[in-house]
Amino acid sequence: MISEFQEALLDTVGACPPTQIANNKYENVLENLDSGIMLFDSDGVLSFINVQMAKLLELPRSSLAGRNLMQILHLPELSRFKKKILRIYKETIFHRKRYHELIDEYGRHWLMTVTYGDQMDGDFLFSVKDVSDYKQIEQTAYQNDKLAMLGRISASIAHEIRNPLTAIRGFIQLLRPHLMELGRDEYARIILTEIDRANDIIYEFLNSSKPSAPQKTAVSVMGLLKEVVMLTESEALMKGCQIALDENNELMKVSIDVKQIKQVILNMIKNAMDAIESISGEREGCIDIHTVLEGSYVHICIEDNGLGMDHNTLSRLFDPFFTTKESGTGLGLAVSYRIIKNHGGFIHVDSKHGMGTQFKITLPVV
Ligand SMILES: Nc1ncnc2c1ncn2[C@@H]1O[C@H](COP(=O)(O)OP(=O)(O)OP(=O)(O)O)[C@@H](O)[C@H]1O
Ligand SMILES: [Mg+2]
Numbered sequence: 001m002i003s004e005f006q007e008a009l010l011d012t013v014g015a016c017p018p019t020q021i022a023n024n025k026y027e028n029v030l031e032n033l034d035s036g037i038m039l040f041d042s043d044g045v046l047s048f049i050n051v052q053m054a055k056l057l058e059l060p061r062s063s064l065a066g067r068n069l070m071q072i073l074h075l076p077e078l079s080r081f082k083k084k085i086l087r088i089y090k091e092t093i094f095h096r097k098r099y100h101e102l103i104d105e106y107g108r109h110w111l112m113t114v115t116y117g118d119q120m121d122g123d124f125l126f127s128v129k130d131v132s133d134y135k136q137i138e139q140t141a142y143q144n145d146k147l148a149m150l151g152r153i154s155a156s157i158a159h160e161i162r163n164p165l166t167a168i169r170g171f172i173q174l175l176r177p178h179l180m181e182l183g184r185d186e187y188a189r190i191i192l193t194e195i196d197r198a199n200d201i202i203y204e205f206l207n208s209s210k211p212s213a214p215q216k217t218a219v220s221v222m223g224l225l226k227e228v229v230m231l232t233e234s235e236a237l238m239k240g241c242q243i244a245l246d247e248n249n250e251l252m253k254v255s256i257d258v259k260q261i262k263q264v265i266l267n268m269i270k271n272a273m274d275a276i277e278s279i280s281g282e283r284e285g286c287i288d289i290h291t292v293l294e295g296s297y298v299h300i301c302i303e304d305n306g307l308g309m310d311h312n313t314l315s316r317l318f319d320p321f322f323t324t325k326e327s328g329t330g331l332g333l334a335v336s337y338r339i340i341k342n343h344g345g346f347i348h349v350d351s352k353h354g355m356g357t358q359f360k361i362t363l364p365v366v
Helices: 004-013 018-031 051-057 069-073 076-093 132-181 185-209 221-238 258-277 311-316 332-342
Strands: 036-040 046-049 099-103 109-115 124-130 217-220 241-245 253-256 285-294 297-304 346-352 356-364
Touching (some): 051 076, 069 076, 076 099, 109 132, 132 185, 132 332, 221 285, 241 258, 253 258, 253 356, 258 332, 332 356
Parallel strands (some): 241 285
Antiparallel strands (some): 036 046, 285 297, 297 356
């Protein structure tokens, strides 16, 4: 029996029976999901693929439907995915893995879920979802955890070292008159200066590994950049690279902790010099620094034509203690990341291995 409502519906959509309308509706939903979906039957033949999945594979659906997995694997347009597809196939069939994480050439993270079993009548359903934003949140949390731990460790080390240093300092001062009598006051002076230097190093380390709340003042971005460039120019010259500062947006001001932001930019310029030094001779090294005003934000771009980074380095760049340098601490960028976050800004990185790198620090303008 067809109800009045269904009859009216049939009149408006043509002569489709109700089950077909429902099927069309569900198919429409599947077609327009923001996840990519692919269904293979028990013979491995692709029986359904939605628009999003075809978009991800960058192929028209007509060239895929009705083909089996082997035929799909041999499509020249999919050759770049071949290794990944084979890996997923092996892990699904032999290891019964149902979740796979993939990273594409643009660094985006994808989660592929495979559903099969009795309820699927022998079919295999693959769905792919872009999870880059979740990954970003996860990474930030991980980063913050590590930095907090680093802060605690360094605070306790500093505490342990400072105490004996204070005791040594006190006793040297007590001994000073006797050393003076012996004509050795110079020794006492040297010991005291060295102890003070050690204390300063610990203080600096503590400050940099666990940046305090920024003490903000409004300063000109260009003024600050000029100062930092001046500080690094002689080292750059020695390492065979040129620093080019594009002096525009002279009046633009940011409210920052000058010491902390200087530390960030200095570290980035030093990293750029190192990246250039490691390809020395290949091409003339150049570090280009410029600013771009966008709405209420300013981007400070530091670009080098050095070694660049591979995917592994890029993904661990802000991890504390991650370094590819023999004498690096791997703290520079981890600390920079935290400082910029504390200023309500963010850091964006673009890099091509063998070509160069661009760091973009974004800060709110006054
Ligand atoms: N401009 C760049 N070009 C190429 N690689 C870079 C660049 N900046 C950073 N890196 C990579 O990121 C890693 C981490 O950098 P980070 O500044 O945190 O530590 P580091 O420079 O190794 O040590 P430190 O800063 O203590 O001297 C570097 O070891 C390097 O591999
Ligand atoms: Mg560094």
